[in-house]
Amino acid sequence: MRKSVWIGPKLDASTYGSELLNSLFNVTQINFSFPKSIYAVKECLESLSNSKYAHFLDYFAGSGTTGHAVVDMNRDDNGFRKFSLVEQGEYFYSVTLPRVKKAIFTTDWKYGKALSCNPVEQTLIKYIKIESFEDTLNNIALKRTETTKDLFDDLKEIREDYVLNYMLETESKGSLLNTDNFKKPFNYEMDVTTDSAGATERKNIDLVETFNYLIGLHVKSIESNIERGYVRVEGTLPTGERTLILWRDCDKIGYEELNKYANRFDLYAKENTFDVIYINGDHNLPTAFTVDEEDGEIVRSLKIRQIEPEFLNLMFAEEV
Structure with a gap:
């Protein structure tokens, strides 16, 4: 049975959290507060399962310590563990994903440069961007009849109630997923939000x-x-x-x-x-x-x- 209290230098978040993360990147490229010690995460994962085929799920991936820990565990014992990470922060592309890729390539990094080549073989990383609420709103196409438009011009007091209760159901129906475009499914596109300011980019949808x-x-x-x-x-x-x-x-x-x-x-x-x-x-x-x-x-x-x-x-x- 594992201890309920873990102590020791390897659990130090400064050395094996922040400093480890900084070694993977050029220090000027990263600004991430309080990453966990990779050894603390390993202890947690090993307490959950000692199977070489375990699958770990982390809904709050942060800097990617869980993914990094699983990669290292597989490297140590030639395991086949899997991990699923969920993250909504914009740092996913600048920190989380690059960190996991770097961890797979080798354990030795300094200022963002690899000092050796020791990859974990047969490792595949697959990441998916899920449609956000903002993406949905950006792709709504409203279809308002002339009769409805004239009604709103004459009865402005009912406009707000209509918008909140009926507009998205009636006027936008068919635009949330345009099945007419399924005739050419490999060219299906949406306006995808690219930053918190609301900028969008037209991208293909799989x-x-x-x-x-x-x-x-x-x-x-x-x-x-x-x-x-x-x-x-x-x-x-x-x-x-x-x-x-x-x-x-x-x-x-x-x-x-x-x-x-x-x-x-x-x-x-x-x-x-x-x-x-x-x-x-x-x-x-x-x-x-x-x-x-x-x-x-x-x-x-x-x-x-x-x-x-x-x-x-x-x-x-x-x-x-």
Whole structure:
């Protein structure tokens, strides 16, 4: 059993927190208050699990000490531990992410320069920027009829109540996620907030990755050929259903091309390769139903499903 009180020089946040962080960066490049001692964090993680395959979650990543500690633990015993860090601060790109990358490369740093090369092999860092409230507001497109506009001009006292209670539901409907643009899913863009002052930048949005998360897909394989107009994803849903997802540029792979690709993409629903097949855009593929018996009743579910309504339903929890 581990001690409930930890004491010792390695727990000193000045030496193994601030000074360690400063060694990873040029001191003039970083201004981060009170980073934790990496050894204190290691003690915490080891008290939670001694498995080489543990997965640690830190909702307040800060300077990235938890990620750094997990990397070092894997380096020490050739472990396969994972970590998930969550951070909303602007320093994520200047401190948190670079620190984890540097920790993977080597343990020896001085003034931001590597003194040796000792990388932790087979380490992959994946980071995701989640849509913020500001991003949502920046992409709202209001559609007001002339009748409504005239009404507001005559009855200004009802304007505020309308804005607060109805405007976002009625006038902005369809702009929060424009499924018409799913016909060219690899070109989907949004105005993304880039700083606290409200500046925005037009950026591509990864619909493929977003949908995988929405349906909870355990990804088995991804075949991507954007030039030819498709991304093909295989995986398993939380229900255990074998799932195929085909994203296509409908200008490059239309009705005729899709039928030609059907064998290549395993899109014939009557085959038993997959339980569920998702595809974006309109199509004329022959469909089929999956039949299950639940509590003595026969349940029929569509095997080939369109991505757009499923995306909307899961994204905004509404039936379409």
